[in-house]
Amino acid sequence: xxxxxxxxxxxxxxxxxxxxxxxxxxxxxxxxxxxxxxxxxxxxxxxxxxxxxxxxxxxxxxxxxxxxxxxxxxxxxxxxxxxxxxxxxxxxxxxxxxxxxxxxxxxxxxxxxxxxxxxxxxxxxxxxxxxxxxxxxxxxxxxxxxxxxxxxxxxxxxxxxxxxxxxxxxxxxxxxxxxxxxxxxxxxxxxxxxxxxxxxxxxxxxxxxxxxxxxxxxxxxxxxxxxxxxxxxxxxxxxxxxxxxxxxxxxxxxxxxxxxxxxxxxxxxxxxxxxxxxxxxxxxxxxxxxxxxxxxxxxxxxxxxxxxxxxxxxxxxxxxxxxxxxxxxxxxxxxxxxxxxxxxxxxxxxxxxxxxxxxxxxxxxxxxxxxxxxxxxxxxxxxxxxxxxxxxxxxxxxxxxxxxxxxxxxxxxxxxxxxxxxxxxxxxxxxxxxxxxxxxxxxxxxxxxxxxxxxx
Amino acid sequence: xxxxxxxxxxxxxxxxxxxxxxxxxxxxxxxxxxxxxxxxxxxxxxxxxxxxxxxxxxxxxxxxxxxxxxxxxxxxxxxxxxxxxxxxxxxxxxxxxxxxxxxxxxxxxxxxxxxxxxxxxxxxxxxxxxxxxxxxxxxxxxxxxxxxxxxxxxxxxxxxxxxxxxxxxxxxxxxxxxxxxxxxxxxxxxxxxxxxxxxxxxxxxxxxxxxxxxxxxxxxxxxxxxxxxxxxxxxxxxxxxxxxxxxxxxxxxxxxxxxxxxxxxxxxxxxxxxxxxxxxxxxxxxxxxxxxxxxxxxxxxxxxxxxxxxxxxxxxxxxxxxxxxxxxxxxxxxxxxxxxxxxxxxxxxxxxxxxxxxxxxxxxxxxxxxxxxxxxxxxxxxxxxxxxxxxxxxxxxxxxxxxxxxxxxxxxxxxxxxxxxxxxxxxxxxxxxxxxxxxxxxxxxxxxxxxxxxxx
Numbered sequence: 001x002x003x004x005x006x007x008x009x010x011x012x013x014x015x016x017x018x019x020x021x022x023x024x025x026x027x028x029x030x031x032x033x034x035x036x037x038x039x040x041x042x043x044x045x046x047x048x049x050x051x052x053x054x055x056x057x058x059x060x061x062x063x064x065x066x067x068x069x070x071x072x073x074x075x076x077x078x079x080x081x082x083x084x085x086x087x088x089x090x091x092x093x094x095x096x097x098x099x100x101x102x103x104x105x106x107x108x109x110x111x112x113x114x115x116x117x118x119x120x121x122x123x124x125x126x127x128x129x130x131x132x133x134x135x136x137x138x139x140x141x142x143x144x145x146x147x148x149x150x151x152x153x154x155x156x157x158x159x160x161x162x163x164x165x166x167x168x169x170x171x172x173x174x175x176x177x178x179x180x181x182x183x184x185x186x187x188x189x190x191x192x193x194x195x196x197x198x199x200x201x202x203x204x205x206x207x208x209x210x211x212x213x214x215x216x217x218x219x220x221x222x223x224x225x226x227x228x229x230x231x232x233x234x235x236x237x238x239x240x241x242x243x244x245x246x247x248x249x250x251x252x253x254x255x256x257x258x259x260x261x262x263x264x265x266x267x268x269x270x271x272x273x274x275x276x277x278x279x280x281x282x283x284x285x286x287x288x289x290x291x292x293x294x295x296x297x298x299x300x301x302x303x304x305x306x307x308x309x310x311x312x313x314x315x316x317x318x319x320x321x322x323x324x325x326x327x328x329x330x331x332x333x334x335x336x337x338x339x340x341x342x343x344x345x346x347x348x349x350x351x352x353x354x355x356x357x358x359x360x361x362x363x364x365x366x367x368x369x370x371x372x373x374x375x376x377x378x379x380x381x382x383x384x385x386x387x388x389x390x391x392x393x394x395x396x397x398x399x400x401x402x403x404x405x406x407x408x409x410x411x412x413x414x415x416x417x418x419x420x421x422x423x424x425x426x427x428x429x430x431x432x433x434x435x436x437x438x439x440x441x442x443x444x445x446x447x448x449x450x451x452x453x454x455x456x
Numbered sequence: 457x458x459x460x461x462x463x464x465x466x467x468x469x470x471x472x473x474x475x476x477x478x479x480x481x482x483x484x485x486x487x488x489x490x491x492x493x494x495x496x497x498x499x500x501x502x503x504x505x506x507x508x509x510x511x512x513x514x515x516x517x518x519x520x521x522x523x524x525x526x527x528x529x530x531x532x533x534x535x536x537x538x539x540x541x542x543x544x545x546x547x548x549x550x551x552x553x554x555x556x557x558x559x560x561x562x563x564x565x566x567x568x569x570x571x572x573x574x575x576x577x578x579x580x581x582x583x584x585x586x587x588x589x590x591x592x593x594x595x596x597x598x599x600x601x602x603x604x605x606x607x608x609x610x611x612x613x614x615x616x617x618x619x620x621x622x623x624x625x626x627x628x629x630x631x632x633x634x635x636x637x638x639x640x641x642x643x644x645x646x647x648x649x650x651x652x653x654x655x656x657x658x659x660x661x662x663x664x665x666x667x668x669x670x671x672x673x674x675x676x677x678x679x680x681x682x683x684x685x686x687x688x689x690x691x692x693x694x695x696x697x698x699x700x701x702x703x704x705x706x707x708x709x710x711x712x713x714x715x716x717x718x719x720x721x722x723x724x725x726x727x728x729x730x731x732x733x734x735x736x737x738x739x740x741x742x743x744x745x746x747x748x749x750x751x752x753x754x755x756x757x758x759x760x761x762x763x764x765x766x767x768x769x770x771x772x773x774x775x776x777x778x779x780x781x782x783x784x785x786x787x788x789x790x791x792x793x794x795x796x797x798x799x800x801x802x803x804x805x806x807x808x809x810x811x812x813x814x815x816x817x818x819x820x821x822x823x824x825x826x827x828x829x830x831x832x833x834x835x836x837x838x839x840x841x842x843x844x845x846x847x848x849x850x851x852x853x854x855x856x857x858x859x860x861x862x863x864x865x866x867x868x869x870x871x872x873x874x875x876x877x878x879x880x881x882x883x884x885x886x887x888x889x890x891x892x893x894x895x896x897x898x899x900x901x902x903x904x905x906x907x908x909x910x911x912x
Contacts, residue, residue: 102695102800145640156638158647159615174887180796181828182612183865184601184651185872185883186910187892191614191647195640212697239558241668278738279745285737340636344558372637409639416641427641431630435899436643442898443891454642 001084002041006062010044010086013054017045017092028069028087031077034333034381034389035418040067040081045092049165049173049204052088056202057171059086065451066169068198070110070140073132075336076417078144078197082452088202090139096120097205104210105162105179110139110203117208126210129154129245132413133319139203144415145195149246149318152238152371153277154211156413161194163207168200169444179207192439197415198450200443214277217245218287219311222299223269227251227354230270231347233297234370238343242289245277247371248318251354254325254365261324262317267301272370273318275311325365325378332380335392337419339403340374340412349406350375353399362391374412416454424454457540458497462518466500466542469510473501473548484525484543487533490789490837490845491874496523496537501548505621505629505660508544512658513627515542521907522625524654526566526596529588531792532873534600534653538908544658546595552576553661560666561618561635566595566659573664582666585610588869589775595659600871601651605702605774608694608827609733610667612869617650619663624656625900635663648895653871654906656899670733673701674743675767678755679725683707683810686726687803689753690826694799698745701733703827704774707810710781710821717780718773723757728826729774731767781821781834788836791848793875795859796830796868805862806831809855818847830868857882872910880910 002010011018020042029039041064046052059066065085072079081087094111101124108117115135117128132141132148140146142164147156154160163177176189193200224230234247250258250271259265272294276286294302305311317324326334341349350366357364357377368375377399379392400410400423410416410423425433437456440447458466467474476498485495497520502508515522521541528535537543550567557580564573571591573584588597588604596602598620603612610616619633632645649656680686690703706714706727715721728750732742750758761767773780782790797805806822813820813833824831833855835848856866856879866872866879881889893912896903 100798100800102691103798104695105798145638145644147638147640151638158638158644168887168891172887174891175885176888178863178865178883179798180830180859180864180868181799182601182603182607182614182796182830182868184603184867184869185865185876186651186880187895188601188614188644188647188651189884189888189891191644192895195642195644212695235558239560239668279741281741282734282738285735289735340638342556342559342561342635343637344556374636374638403636407634408636409634409641411640412636412638413640420641424642427634428645429631431624431628432632432645435624435630435645438898439643439648439895442894 002064002086006058006064007042009058010042010055013058014044014046014051019043028089029081031080032073033075034335035077035080038080038082040087041084043087043089045089047092049167052167052202052204053171053173055086055088056167056169059448060170060446063446063448065448066202067450068139068143068202070137071113071135073134073136074140074144074417075414076419078415078417078453080418082418090137093204099124101126103179106208106210108138108206108208110137110206112138114138114141121210125213127213128208129211130157130160133322138206138208142194142203142206143197147369147372147413149248149369151369152247153243153245157194158191160209161190161206162209164190164193164203165205166193166201166203169446169449177207197417197454199440199454201449216280216283217275217277217311218283219275219305219314221266221271221273221303221314222294223267223271223301225269225298227270227350228347229297230272231350231370233272233294233299235343235346236293237290238371240289240293242286244274244371246273246275248273249368249370249375250321251366253363254321254367257324257328257365258317258321261320261327264317273314321367322378325380328363329380331383333383335379335381335396336376337379337396337399338368338374338376338412338414339399339408339410340372341403341406341408343373345406345408346370346373349402352402353377356395356398360391360395362388364395372412373408418453421454458520458542462514462520463498465514466498466511469514470500470502470507475499484545485537487536488529489531490791491533491536494536494538496543497540499543499545501545503548505623508623508658508660509627509629511542511544512623512625515904516626516902519902519904522658522904523906524595524599524658526593527569527591529590529592530596530600530873531870532875534871534873534909536874538874546593549660555580557582559635562664562666564594564662564664566593566662568594570594570597577666581669583669584664585667586613586616589778594662598650598659598662599653603825603869605704605825607825608703609699609701613650614647616665617646617662618665620646620649620659621661622649622657622659625902625905633663653873653910655896655910657905672736672739673731673733673767674739675731675761675770677722677727677729677759677770678750679723679727679757681725681754683726683806684803685753686728687806687826689728689750689755691799691802692749693746694827696745696749698742700730700827702729702731704729705824705826705831706777707822709819710777710823713780713784713821714773714777717776717783720773729770777823778834781836784819785836787839789839791835791837791852792832793835793852793855794824794830794832794868794870795855795864795866796828797859797862797864799829801862801864802826802829805858808858809833812854813851816847816851818844820851828868829864874909877910
């Protein structure tokens with residue numbers, strides 16, 4: 001609970017931009033998946049780092065939990081206000097502060113969305129390639145160490161955030177990293193904060209690595225007779241070192257969902273959606289090598305999309321696949337889960353997961369960024385059907401255990417939040433789990449930064 | 457000081473492989489550069505993680521400093537036993553434990569050398585590309601977040617270490633990371649430990665990302681009329697997105713040193729040494745684009761080395777450039793320093809540094825991994841000439857300040873150790889410097905792990 005006097009102080013610091021309106025609390029108490037609503041006590045809309053610092057100082061003084069909010073698209077309950085407190089919504093800190101063309105970097109505020117940034121960059125010949133599908137905020141993407149379709153080529157947020165401005169738990173403003181492309185100067189605080197899900201501080205500014213827009217792009221869709229052939233084609237492609245820009249797997253159920261949602265008619269078979277970036281020569285080279293591989297695995301319906309509008313249609317379909325899957329079962333909610341395994345274990349992990357879902361009482365399309373060994377199941381659950389929800393959770397649980405058994409991780413990109421905290425000790429072992437707790441304790445001794453998430 | 461009773465305990469734990477012999481203490485008390493010798497109290501040669509853990513437990517109980525030792529090639533005094541204590545030499549933990557061809561990763565012990573690993577990998581078609589020049593140990597390279605000639609293409613140790621086994625300050629054995637290519641599961645402890653210079657624990661095992669040996673390699677040397685043209689050609693190459701495997705700058709003085717040391721006769725002009733990796737088509741494509749750029753900047757003496765033996769000779773010369781520079785001044789020692797700036801500031805940083813050295817009383821060749829914005833000065837100092845040493849330190853100091861002024865870092869790859877600790881607060885600011893101290897305090901409250909280095 002936030003006392004009225006403290007609320008008045010918070011409001012005064014932000015010149016009124018702190019609210020307890022029912023609708024604001026409701027919106028900021030929801031998740032995109034199955035977590036029960038947890039409305040916070042108040043929502044703040046800061047416009048500057050100084051305002052964030054002032055807010056956090058007050059919360060620190062009064063032991064109020066502080067939860068950062070970007071676009072609300074996280075999938076493991078990262079933003080749920082389980083202990084109440086203040087949600088800090090960064091939607092008014094959404095400016096691209098500087099683009100350094102020559103150094104291929106940009107400094108942005110956390111509320112900038114992925115799409116907004118790339119629209120801003122269009123004329124510069126540069127792009128920010130990390131693409132989790134949702135039009136997430138850059139700050140949120142950094143906090144969950146997001147990745148998505150292009151990570152196989154361009155890396156994840158870990159690789160593309162080179163510096164941060166952070167408001168620490170006591171309100172201190174800290175800077176990490178620099179604009180240099182590498183450094184050996186001390187602990188990598190940037191990497192420590194990327195993926196910390198708001199448990200160590202609030203990010204108020206990010207320095208991002210940009211990439212040149214490729215001279216040539218080509219994309220394709222191809223169908224396989226079975227899941228194994230598709231996944232093995234991916235494994236071979238990665239092992240051959242073909243620098244794929246995207247290589248996405250959709251199982252038959254996902255294809256059915258996409259067909260219905262987007263009004264297209266892909267054959268009802270497992271598919272790969274792929275993209276190649278580079279110079280004209282390099283793309284032609286990649287296309288030819290990839291073509292040889294998928295032919296060996298019996299691919300059919302090889303359909304190229306070298307035109308921009310065709311490619312946009314293709315990736316819009318892929319990005320909407322989550323919503324397409326939800327539309328398979330009217331009014332349903334979902335348990336969306338992701339795991340990531342070493343590429344040699346990918347076929348095994350996907351097949352076992354598919355078998356497990358097939359043997360269950362619910363539907364669950366499988367799709368994912370298979371070039372990284374990363375895939376998702378979207379487990380569809382009737383609202384208020386506790387038996388189905390329990391079944392979905394059991395399937396997700398077994399997926400996570402499967403990932404660990406195969407030398408992987410319980411989440412490649414969705415993060416831990418509330419949903420996967422129970423796996424942390426199992427994945428990392430007691431000493432690493434304790435070390436994370438010690439770091440959290442050292443930087444946030446009062447445990448006000450997103451309490452209850454990620455760490456012990 | 458280590459008491460005789462404790463020494464007896466340490467010896468007993470390692471079945472005799474702990475020594476206080478004068479020669480062992482001397483060897484482990486030296487650096488490759490200008491730091492005064494600081495022999496430790498004892499040197500241990502563990503063979504297993506369990507032995508390392510037992511050693512550290514004893515040191516923890518008796519408040520004995522613990523300093524890791526790989527190949528002793530660090531350049532900022534990282535291994536100096538300034539508070540005495542036990543040096544843990546990893547030369548007997550030098551096995552490649554496993555190579556996973558299909559996943560392109562390997563698990564190695566810290567004492568494996570870079571060259572040994574690549575020799576082991578030769579038949580697999582894979583390679584570990586990080587190449588700081590010296591035949592450093594992989595453990596040491598991880599601890600200083602090393603990089604070198606190939607970082608422009610393949611990244612640094614930050615990008616190529618995906619998991620660690622670490623013995624913490626109290627002897628606990630901790631594991632970080634997994635064999636998955638990416639993860640969003642909690643704090644990135646791997647990244648925190650890479651670059652920590654042994655101040656948080658001793659690394660006893662590393663999981664490394666490997667890369668395919670390129671199908672085609674080409675290399676070249678070209679000379680420029682002036683430094684500015686060479687550096688601007690690099691900037692243009694990087695901005696054009698040509699995926700250079702190496703792009704190295706040598707100033708005229710470095711070329712003079714290489715000529716004398718390797719018995720070659722490059723023209724006495726600034727040079728670039730470059731390498732291209734990829735498919736046959738892609739390499740041809742890169743060579744052509746790069747050729748166009750350097751021609752625009754007036755390059756001459758364009759000399760290709762597509763044959764393996766020519767390339768080996770070329771990179772051996774580059775790797776020996778440090779020793780070649782030392783040989784310029786008989787019996788000298790050196791202050792070797794490195795900075796890294798945003799690529800747009802590279803010409804300015806190099807030119808100002810060259811002018812500063814030219815105006816000084818000592819010689820200092822400049823060379824470096826300019827594709828990252830990273831370069832070195834090797835400042836040559838007569839032994840026992842305090843005035844020259846002071847002058848070299850002043851020049852190095854101004855280089856570091858120049859890097860910060862230009863938005864860069866005081867070290868791109870050599871690390872902090874003793875030599876650059878004085879810049880940490882200036883580079884990172886008081887809050888980040890304090891956060892590093894808090895993390896150190898949380899994980900090593902007795903301050904026994906490489907005390908006095910890197911952190912407050």
